[in-house]
Amino acid sequence: MISRVIPVAGDSGVYVPCRQSVVSFGSGAIAVAALCALYLFDPAEYRLFPPCPFHAITGFHCPGCGSLRALHALLRGHLVEAFDFNPLMILFLPILAYMFLSERRESFPNRNARRAFYVLWHGWAVLALIVGYGILRNLPFYPFVLLAP
């Protein structure tokens, strides 16, 4: 668990680095390191990247299976190949980018666009999409085999 910062009463005059900035810097650094490793090494060839624990245990594909291989293909500029490994993840990249931007800035690009976006990409819709996708990509016949990595 993340340690909670004890509330400081009044101004102590001591600069304490904000926990949130440390956390965002840390996760940012991890993400950049992971992307560099993904660019350099193909997860399909190198054992450096772990297999999906869900797939290893159950034998089924989870909604995230193929994400690393897809990201590697995308970083190398192979869009079609990336789409082949995990189409939903590729579809979600621009949506996630917008979500992160709009969480930071309330009215990005404006309130109405933001509202319309979240009507369509509401949490329940996202949940249904991801769970449905997770089930469909395990079906062993056409066209669902296209969804498997």
Add this chain to the structure above:
Amino acid sequence: MYCPKCGSENDDNAFRCTRCGNILQQTQGSPGGPPPSIPTYLAPAILVTLFCCLPFGIVAIVYAAQVSGRMAGGDYIGAAELSRKAKMWCWVSFGIGLAFIVLYVVFIVAVEVLGGFSQQM
């Protein structure tokens, strides 16, 4: 309760957060006043679901999905609590995923090193 802005613990009926001064008690549907922003953590929840390959990300999405509904209904305290749970499950999923990767890499390196040793001998 926890401050939805900075996450520090406060008295249940505190009006302002002792750490960041964020207003904690919302008068129901105050007209004209800007609605408080309580993060839904939907984006990080999707991210950990698609990259950590673990069911905890789904739990985070379930909590994240309820935040905006509570906010629309004026229940900011409930929304903040769901937001906190969504955040917690995002970190649980991320932490377990990271721990798994680190253990896996250590295991692979150990196997390679030991394998190299046995080949030399």
